[in-house]
Amino acid sequence: MTKEQIALAKRAVACKGWRWLGGMRTANEERVIGVMRDDVLHLCAPLDAALESVYVTRVFFDSSGSCLPDLTDPATLGCLLALVREAWGNPLVGVRGWLDDEGGDDLYEYYEVMGLDDEFHGNTEAEALVSTLEAAP
Numbered sequence: 001m002t003k004e005q006i007a008l009a010k011r012a013v014a015c016k017g018w019r020w021l022g023g024m025r026t027a028n029e030e031r032v033i034g035v036m037r038d039d040v041l042h043l044c045a046p047l048d049a050a051l052e053s054v055y056v057t058r059v060f061f062d063s064s065g066s067c068l069p070d071l072t073d074p075a076t077l078g079c080l081l082a083l084v085r086e087a088w089g090n091p092l093v094g095v096r097g098w099l100d101d102e103g104g105d106d107l108y109e110y111y112e113v114m115g116l117d118d119e120f121h122g123n124t125e126a127e128a129l130v131s132t133l134e135a136a137p
């Protein structure tokens with residue numbers, strides 16, 4: 001992960017509405033298969049890259065927030081969207097993305113969270129969602 005992605009992941013886990021959900025992927029490329037009370041994560045990780053079908057399950061206690069989510073993972077982004085919807089009490093919240101050239105030759109991605117009275121946006125879908133979760137009531 002880049003420095004920017006790590007910083008964004010730290011912002012996400014610092015949010016009041018953050019919690020780990022089954023299906024999320026950690027920055028260490030482990031999949032969360034369950035979460036017990038007191039932030040005990042049950043992780044499933046590949047034993048060997050050559051044996052991708054072989055997995056080992058381990059338990060990780062993360063009350064310190066040392067485990068970070070991989071916000072580039074589609075399943076983790078879906079879970080983050082679910083957390084945003086829950087935090088705002090609105091199941092219709094969604095994210096819209098598009099390319100914009102601002103009248104120049106360079107295209108850039110832009111994402112906006114829709115379905116709320118307030119506007120939240122970012123240069124990535126994850127950034128838009130984390131900003132929205134940070135501002136949740």
